[in-house]
Amino acid sequence: MDAPGPWGTGPFLLSKGYSSINNVPAIIKKKPFEATWLTVKENRTPSVVLDANQNYWNKNRGPRLNKIVFRNDVSQEQALHLCTTAEGQVDIVTQVQPKDAKKVIMSSYAKLVTAKGNQVLAGVFNRFKKDVNFNDRNLRLALNLAVDREELVQRGFHGYADPVPAMTPPWAIDYPEDLTPRAYDQENARALLKKANWPEGRKLKLAATKKQTAIAKLIANQIQRTLRLRVDVIIIPEEHEVNWMRIVAEKKLVPAWDILLANATALFYEDTPAFFHREFFGANGALRAGPELPQFNQLFQNMAGEVDKKKRVEVAKEIDRYAFKEVLALFLCIPQSLYAVNKQVKFHPYRTTFELAETEVTVDHWSRRNYPGRA
Template identity: 60%
Template sequence: MLDASGPWGTAPFILSEGYSSIENKIAIITRKPFACTWLTEAEDRTSVVRLEANPNYWNKKRGPRIERVVFRNDLSPEQALELCTSTEGHVDIVTDVEPADASGVVSSACAKLISVDANQVLAGTFNRFAKDSSFHDRRLREAFNLSVNRENVIAKGFLGYANTIAAMTPSWAKDFPEELKPRPYDPAKARQLFREAGGWPSGRVLEIAATEKYGSPARLIANDIKNVLRIDTKVKIIPESSKNKWLRVAAEKKLLPNWDILLVDTFALFSEATPAFIHREYFGADGAYRAGPKFETFDQLYAQMASETDPDQLILKAKQIDRYVYHESLALFLIAPKKLYAVNRHVNFQPYRSTFELAETEVNNQHWSRRT
């Protein structure tokens, strides 16, 4: 949070003008020991936030390689994308481009599309609080995992800009268990496990909740489950204005969620100790997305990883956690969406898997700032 104008900072850039801050409210998960999650309710940004190159940055080899960065907060995402793809001198980089807009960037004469395999995961959390379902049974969770055609979800729901995942750790992370493979689409085995687990309550509609961003993938997933397991499904789209209310219910665990599967994403800030960022949110005692009683085995494995100080042992224990959630099918394992950027054709932008960084970014002699 940068809530006052600079200049200040010790990173590659120094804040020299404007500010960017957020307003959060907490959702209490447990009181003893205290655990909570922060829900962003508002964002307060000046129309322009200006960063200047830090001449005293310690890593000269890394950068910075540009003199100034200006964030324009006076533009909508649509306006920013239009300026980047059809003009020069107004917007050089647009973050979080939607897959539906990617083709327009690719065909642009002014910009190029850059994608990166990000440390972000989209998965479904099972509502194990519901007394009339059997999500406590591993066979039922496995049946749902085998019912989803992930390649089809990627092709139609993300237009190809995503990767399949085996469990919750992306395959490019340092702590990914190499032997794990994404669940296959196997309707016959899914139906067999579904019957063995006792099936689904007669006449009961399976309700899948998802934010507007993931509405299309949610419908594809619901259709797969309906066709394979032969149960009625319904998709609940969560409006952006109501997103925090739904997440608060999931986090605080006071009210019974009015969904059976919640599609939600989260990300990791680093490529090791991935469970600290992703797995914990879905399965941990202090996980905001855990919808059911605590997983004692998970919490034990997580405590062992969290107390590890040896880097190599940390990775081994992180892998053990991903193996456990994989074999227990603790979530509806889905995909890792790619991060997409629209970038001016004369800008050499170096994307990161976890954060938005500009230290190595540079422009060539044909860039508008140098031509003029």
């Protein structure tokens, strides 16, 4: 939406302000045409106001609030400060960083609300590289065994993440329950690296965005400690992120990195390979960094063409098993979604989206204290 409304038919109507994004295409294929969209700019008014839709069809669901104001005039840090140290300014802060969770827990005004995350964090192997062979399963497995996921979750995410065997979240309908995350194994990791013939003295180049700096350094230290490889951590400047991601998506140039920390998001509880696996390994995957994988393509086509839900779920599980068996990525974890919420707000988080339809406030909420009798 790039202009005031009222817009929408859901629980709330956009009545003031706007929030829009500018995207540019990154062309993956010309025939048939396939592309991904990269966000280059976000345009938001200082505030965006939603009013309750009194004609919303599902009265049992909501809306339960008269008005919602999204504040775009404060930074993440300022919003968290306002939510945890006072009331009347900010009631909900999304995307709270794990390092700030304790600050919320100790607050007299706010509580920490957590939800299982809908983003998978993994390392993309650069299989286009010529001087090292990431098409060798031994090398990919060596690196996976060199990562201590429990340490990653505890130190990198302060416990607010879930390790995964491959790409599918444990909460998804198509999660293969027979898989478990690979354990940290120094001895086998070193033996496999030797089999993979890693060039003597060759550094491993690990790239990540600025937001992932701490996680990248932690993983780099684990790999250095376990495999006795020197690791260069490349932090991508925010102003260059779009160009870096365009190179990965368009696949015309060979990226300079060996492993790229990246994430993908799922919007539904099922058919998760359409969001995670396709993005990392698919023919039209923006994060695929290597030649197409015929077996993966076939499995994905089987899932896409299956109309029976139960059978489609089973094929989706097979896709995750295949990714796990072939060690197609540096499998890491699913970070949890953290929210700072005013203690007088009843907020119900969703795993796949940010919804406020069922959110309500108690009679002790500041808005109701200031306006007695107001619903």
